[in-house]
Amino acid sequence: MNPLKQKIGIIGGGQLGKMMILEAKKMDFQITILDPTEHCPAHSIADEHIVADFDDRQALEQLAQKTDVLTYEFEHIGVDILKDLEAEGYSIYPTPKSLDIIQNKYNQKELLKKNALPVPEYIKVEEKKDIYTAVEQFGYPIMLKSCTGGYDGKGNSLIESESDIKDSFAELGAGKNLLMAEKFVPFTKEISVIVCRGREGESITYPIGENNHEESVLIETKVPADISTAVEETALEYGHQISDVFSAVGIFCIEMFITEDERVLINEIAPRPHNSGHYSIEGCITSQFENHIRAIAGLPLGNTDLVQAAVMRNILGTAPQGEAQVLGSEEVLSVDNVRLHVYGKKIARPGRKMGHLTATDKDLKRAAAKAKQAREAIEIVGEKQ
Amino acid sequence: MNPLKQKIGIIGGGQLGKMMILEAKKMDFQITILDPTEHCPAHSIADEHIVADFDDRQALEQLAQKTDVLTYEFEHIGVDILKDLEAEGYSIYPTPKSLDIIQNKYNQKELLKKNALPVPEYIKVEEKKDIYTAVEQFGYPIMLKSCTGGYDGKGNSLIESESDIKDSFAELGAGKNLLMAEKFVPFTKEISVIVCRGREGESITYPIGENNHEESVLIETKVPADISTAVEETALEYGHQISDVFSAVGIFCIEMFITEDERVLINEIAPRPHNSGHYSIEGCITSQFENHIRAIAGLPLGNTDLVQAAVMRNILGTAPQGEAQVLGSEEVLSVDNVRLHVYGKKIARPGRKMGHLTATDKDLKRAAAKAKQAREAIEIVGEKQ
Known part of the structure; x- marks a missing residue:
């Protein structure tokens, strides 16, 4: 099969999806996007647009059926659905397995550390007292981070002294979300x-x-x-x-x-x-x-x-x-x-x-x-x- | 008005139209094309596609109404329609006036010559005997050209000796189309x-x-x-x-x-x-x-x-x-x-x-x-x- 005849599905029709399409169209790829916003940036240049939420299993399944290879323009997607689609035989790149690890910053860092790749020191934070443990180990300032869902600095909170701990912990969900504390790197x-x-x-x-x-x-x-x-x-x-x-x-x-x-x-x-x-x-x-x-x-x-x-x-x-x-x-x-x-x-x-x-x-x-x-x-x- | 909000209409949805759109979309222009072929190269990335012949006056009028500025990707368009649209107040670039002169190679050359811009010598050919006049003036070989409608060498016929004259003249319509004879430039x-x-x-x-x-x-x-x-x-x-x-x-x-x-x-x-x-x-x-x-x-x-x-x-x-x-x-x-x-x-x-x-x-x-x-x-x- 001519590789240029593969239909490409993109989860997300924002600026990254749009810029992917502008390049893909030079080589005449056909593109279907899935995005809940009707007039999203990629809308007018996609061959087809499935207007649906990113966690709409049926819509994602439809996208996979219509295309030969799936990709995505952002990492906050329900990875379970992607894993199921992959198990059904659909091609998804990057693979759901790698996405799964990356979605959780703690697991991401663990894998890097295991492979001798240098990361700032960090510990998992399950309760407020873990933050004190981090302070003991790293000293101030430390960066408190949500393990999932953050972008553009959202989900991060800098702790510069003891008085910040309570607010930072509360700001990031007070233990409801997975958290980690990282040594601040100057x-x-x-x-x-x-x-x-x-x-x-x-x-x-x-x-x-x-x-x-x-x-x-x-x-x-x-x-x-x-x-x-x-x-x-x-x-x-x-x-x-x-x-x-x-x-x-x-x-x-x-x-x-x-x-x-x-x-x-x-x-x-x-x-x-x-x-x-x-x-x-x-x-x-x-x-x-x-x-x-x-x-x-x-x-x-x-x-x-x-x-x-x-x-x-x-x-x-x-x-x-x-x-x-x-x-x-x-x-x-x-x-x-x-x-x-x-x-x-x-x-x-x-x-x-x-x-x-x-x-x-x-x-x-x-x-x-x-x-x-x-x-x-x-x-x-x-x-x- | 924000200039990027101008809607652009393109007559023709071939590769030139497609490549215009790929650039225009980076700046978020909206584009409507007019082309008789439903799945023409520009189709999938245009906001709108009027499927109509290039000489369909009503369709061209519709394109002009839907957009703020009209352009075209090829020069063989009925210039009279464009002149009428311009007279109605629509913006068309390049202007129908310049297109009109360019469409006729003889007029094109006349204007260049008038402005002291160097062109190969040429004469108008209305009957076969004008070709002999050209031969007298320029010697062999001479290039016989249709004044209108040619592209990629179509509409040109090289006359290398007297024996070519009859066939070349016949090939280019035997006087039915406007012709010109040009001194061949080595x-x-x-x-x-x-x-x-x-x-x-x-x-x-x-x-x-x-x-x-x-x-x-x-x-x-x-x-x-x-x-x-x-x-x-x-x-x-x-x-x-x-x-x-x-x-x-x-x-x-x-x-x-x-x-x-x-x-x-x-x-x-x-x-x-x-x-x-x-x-x-x-x-x-x-x-x-x-x-x-x-x-x-x-x-x-x-x-x-x-x-x-x-x-x-x-x-x-x-x-x-x-x-x-x-x-x-x-x-x-x-x-x-x-x-x-x-x-x-x-x-x-x-x-x-x-x-x-x-x-x-x-x-x-x-x-x-x-x-x-x-x-x-x-x-x-x-x-x-």
Whole structure:
């Protein structure tokens, strides 16, 4: 069978699904999405859209029946349903088994530790007294984390002194959810290693991106990262190892900390194309989205070389909440070398990821300056109701 | 009004329309296409598809009503309908006026000549005896051309000696169609200048591509072209001038001949993104398709710098005619640095443009070798019925 004739199903029709489709369509793949929002970003370019909740077993079954290979654009899916579908013979990548481990940050870290991959020290928190144990072992500050369901810093709470313990514990469900406490790593940089692993186990990595966050939300990724060759080699090697440990198929993003003494510690893993890899659309020969599609379809992976330095900036929604309005599109496009991505979410909310832009240039500093200038020219705001 | 909220209508849903949409969707434009073929290449990614013939006045009117700006992916449209729509107040780019002149190669050449832009010598042919006049003036060989409707060498007939005259004249309609006779230019290279002109008259050019044809159909474009700086500067200057002369809005492609004595002669103009500009998707900061959309939407034009050397090869259908089958997709994608475009035409016919591929590399020779290797690995063939 011609591999390009495989029908692809994507659970989720947000911006990641949309960007997967924009690449997949170049090769004429047919795509069905499942998303509860009728006018989600991927809607207008998908061949078919099953409007259903992500935990709707019947709808997921329907998606699997209509397609030859399933993938997903976010990790908070009922993995039991996916396991059942896989048992019925459907192809799902990344595999439900690897997703299952990744969904629980404690189990994720346990597997990494077991494989001698360096992570910040951590312990499981079942009751409040476990937090005190963590403090004894690690000292302040410590990071209290929900083991499941967190993203963009949600589900994390920093404990800087004893007086924070009660509130942090309450904030994260007071023991109702699985929690873990982690030694706070005073890192100097946070980087992303994007790795793509094929069905046959071959893996390739992308040029390392250096991330800047504001209030735990990614605002900028700069590539190449300003790191030593030793750190780069270590981080890329961890990327390959992790993709093997999790038997990844498709794109995995691994966020890592670099400490003052140049150690590389693994922070978190996302089993999908990631915001910090958006720069690859303009910056690399083959984008993370195209390689994700190639990997899950069993096709050879594409070259990931950086073509020019690239700086990506997120465009988060600004207040008030309401129907999304793009302000400043002419100004942003008048900045040289900038490409604009507007996701097409109908509602803008403060902090919601509404789009991003990428500036490319032979010189990283110029790219960063252009990205900053462009970012300041645009706003996606909700129209007052 | 937010310029990104403009709805765009495209007459034609072939590969050019498809590639326009893939770029337009990044910025969240809404697109309606008009094409008689239900499952045309652009169908699955358009917001709406009016299935109608290109000369269906009512359907074109409907397309204009549904959208804010109209464009087209091919030049053989009834320009009278477009003129009427423009008179009714609809925005159409490139303008029907410029399309009208371009549709007739004789008028096209007349306007170029009037503006001191160099073209091969030519005369109008109304009767067979005019061909003899051309022979007297230019000597053999001469190129007999239909003034309207030709593409990919169709509508052209080479007259090498007196014995060809009768057949050539008969082949092109024996005077039923408008004809012209052109002095045959013994060119050493054929190049393409892609120019984009905005609504305000600003124009930018792309790096010049060097074209290779087989049986009058483009098979390869190499960028940068192997030409002298003097030729390059002259050709680019002609590009800007031509876009002004025709009051272009959007992408125009100008095919030019370079003679042995380094003269640059203008061959033909296409008022739209062109096959010889496909390399810009991977090769340039902003592709011809994105800049076409930016131009017709009144947005600032994007940087056209070449990021890496790029070589595009067309994938023409091979016999037999039938339902299109892609053979060798794994092999083609295993060639480093190659990106594959499959248009999704349902029926493959020998010589039909079914897809293309582009190899990029720091080194042009390596890019050319990779494109050649990849092209040899893939075939799009009709399945026997």
